[in-house]
Amino acid sequence: MMKNDDVLILGSGIAALQLSSLLNKDLNVRILTKEKMRTANSYLAQGGIAAAVGTDDHPSKHVADTLEAGRYHNNREAVEEIINAAPGLIKFIAEQGSVFDKNQNGELLLGMEGAHSEKRIVHGGGDATGKNMVEFLITTLKDNITIEENVFAYELLLNAEKRCIGVKAKMPDGTIKNYYSRNTILATGGCGQLFTYTSNAHTVSGDGIAMAYIAGAEVTDMEFIQFHPTLLYLNGETKGLISEAVRGEGAILVTEDGTRIMEGVHPQKDLAPRHVVSQKIYEYLKNGHNVFLDIRNIENFSQRFPSITAICDENGLQLSDGKIPVAPGSHFLMGGIKTDLSGRTSINGLYAIGEAACTGLHGANRLASNSLLEGLYMGEKLSSWLNTAVNEDYPRLEAARPYTPYEKVSLPTKQEIKNSMMERVGIVRNEVNLKKQKTWLDTFNIHQIDDLKAYSFDEMTKIFMLVIASLITDSALKRTESRGGHFRSDYPMEDDQHWLKKSIIHKNSWGMGSNHEHVETALAT
Template sequence: MKKADVIIIGSGIAALQMAHHINSNKNVMILTKSNIKDSNSSLAQGGIAASVGKNDHFYYHSKDTMDAGRYHNNEEVVFKITKEAPQLITDLRQKGFSFDEDRLGQMLLGMEGAHSRNRIVHSGGDATGKHVIDFLVDTLKNNISVIEDIFVYELIINEKQQCIGVKGKDSVGNIQYYFSDHTVIATGGCGYLYSLTSNSPNVTGDGIAMAYLAGAEITDIEFIQFHPTMLVKNGQICGLISEAVRGQGAILKTKNGKAIMDDIHPLKDLAPRHIVSQTIFEYLQNGEEIFLDITMIEHFAKKFPSITALCIQNNINLKAGMIPVVPGSHFLMGGVKVDMNCQTNITGLYAIGEVACTGLHGANRLASNSLLEGMYFGKRLAEHINLSTASNEDIQFPLKSKRPIFMPLSFPDKNELRRTMMEQVGIVRNREGLQWQKDWLEGFVQLEQDFGAFDNLSASEIQSTLECLTSLLITTAALERTESRGGHFRSDFPLENDDHWQNKQLIYQYGKGRFEEDEQTKVTSYARAVFS
């Protein structure tokens, strides 16, 4: 048994930013499923959005964020984050982090989809995420301990419904207990539940499933962003082609040279991601290949060294200037519902980063707002906990918390799960496909009322069960939202339905089944819980 003031599950930008801002007198443990630098944040080719340009203002940034999110965003959250974004960039620079600059020492500002101004700051061209993670890891303070190769699979909830720690399995399958006053889920999204994705294989929605089983509220889980341009070779995803490439002028074309976005949206190739992805998907369904024409970009290799290396590695002829692309699962807008201090509805339990639903992204994330969100809430939660004097009581064994636990009847083949999620709950959805997927997923699980029900399963079996649960939450929410908005597109309900769905959230809490308006906001609808 190990005890800390703060436990952080995950090691992306939100987790590391939080660790940097925690007071040095607090004992912090970072628990990560693999290596500390193995996260979606490290893979982020795009930069960080901030209104640092002379002709920019956080109002324009917030307006672009709201428009991309189809006004499903929490406006207060959007304003606070976009307003503080320039200061967050300044803070990083003052700590010694280097952003790309011109000859005069001014930060280079890139353009990406749905932005009205050049406001994307980068480091190392298309390696911003890697550079930021390397910097944060290399400058961690002595009060931070990192435990790698630990698969956290269950939140420990006491009889007072407080989160007092976590359970995990180490690399040889032994159960480890970690207790804390504050437990923070920072496990990332769920992109690897889909067969076509930009995400790390570690990003399978564990934190969402664990939080749900513990009684935390889950919301906006149906809103999945599909990035338009994944490098594809022989039907396999080889990596991501950053939106910054289109920001430099690249154009999506068919094999015959037709520019596919010309008549679709005023911003053409820089339209919001869901519009670009759906357009590419339609061409692919009709048997046409889509390419990213980069012939107009001068010094491509210098501007995009990581993408250049990726293409060379996969034998893509860059001299021809046509990179084959398909859309793939990229980012989850929803997740564990939190307030402005990242607190869930469970005392002692917090969520930050992609696993959390903060209200910033709405129905579709604006490009390069993800690293920004992690930086903002990582810092904010640290400041909140720094002021806290909370302390859990002495832990008594055996632990006797009784609550519902998902148990497997059998385990789906991982590739089959990913394939069916892409086909039935992917870029274009309909009632028939969603209902089929929901019925299929429900066939793998049952309920038990026993703390420790997962303990005798292998790590891979627990992983499979949690993947099933997160997939089921996504599928159920997508089935119940009978409209199209942002990353959620229903071919049987192809339009936004503002009369019924504007600013309304589907919120799932294990074991509770209610459908009512939130008394404070008057805009939140509670859907029936899965397996209520």
């Protein structure tokens, strides 16, 4: 009989790889990926990693910017701990290899991004920071780590004590395989593919969060979704991310006639927090205008932003015109599986890190380039926990559960889910559209599903998308205010009296689609 893994990791982004690279060599570690190792949002990340390493900067400034961007919904303890750790994390990596861009004196080059008060964005390869980091971390993986690609994990295995003891997965040939582990880590990313327009990798559809919710883990803050203001937008489709660093270097958002759309909207104009910029671009697009990034102020654009230049070239856009057509799309989920700062969830033996987790760092809206930072921090913190944990064996016996034969439910297409979410639960929300979406989602009866093994990869993905769509819609309907990435046109103002520091917690107590929610005050004020 195969030994239990000590650590089983689902996902291959920066949080997963940071964790893997720092685990003790005597631990048996297995990484499962839905597709390939490099198919992850982290690999696509352009902007960089935020850290107060400049001579005029200080972590207290970074904390203040994070709280402001998060509209004070953040867990302040998490913010302070992660932000204060940032300079040390950057220094450690910089000493290990040539990951970050430096000047001729060997000093880190620092960029500016929206809602930051100082230049503090450490980047690599110009606008290929995520790729640089992932490739670097892959080189640090030790031989105690087994990697299996193209494995679709679809169910968490729980024993009679409700402890997570591994996952159930479907293999490429359709066979079912159980992976048993003393410690199971979800590092599966967010849920960007629930919306028509997104910067996310095509695999990022909320699988890990849905699995955790179905198993009974607490999930929180699902209404807070960041829409990146500037995705390359051609012929009605988004083609890739245009980093916020472009505006940090001086690009200006304009209409076809040159009108500057952020004038008079926010004191930081084009560098306003992302939800403000996204809402304004969306408003102009809905009114029939086109919106562009005017990049004529940026010298040597192709050298500073080689990845963006390549995306534009691949799509036939001539940068010599000096304008890049843009539209907002889903980019980052601030919510997710509720965890502490070591990644522990409400289920014993189950952990979550990276975008799949909600530590409270981001609050209602993530500050630019804080996400790779969080992944590095959580990977390191969880490695410390697991390296010193007592790894006892647990019986492989899964908890018995009733089984009732059923017919497979009919499912919508992925595009129908995406379009309905974008239109009704996207950048601008209201009660009428949210209730309409809730009614539509309820028609698919996913609560009737008892076992996913009869479903294909594609069908499983759609079921998980429907679970996540329901959580987002329910949360957005419940929060009767606007805050950060959650904007209600019928409740356009922040309501500190009723909602400040309060989170909506979802916990599934029975059935695939059951949704029990409550509101709880945040841990830290």
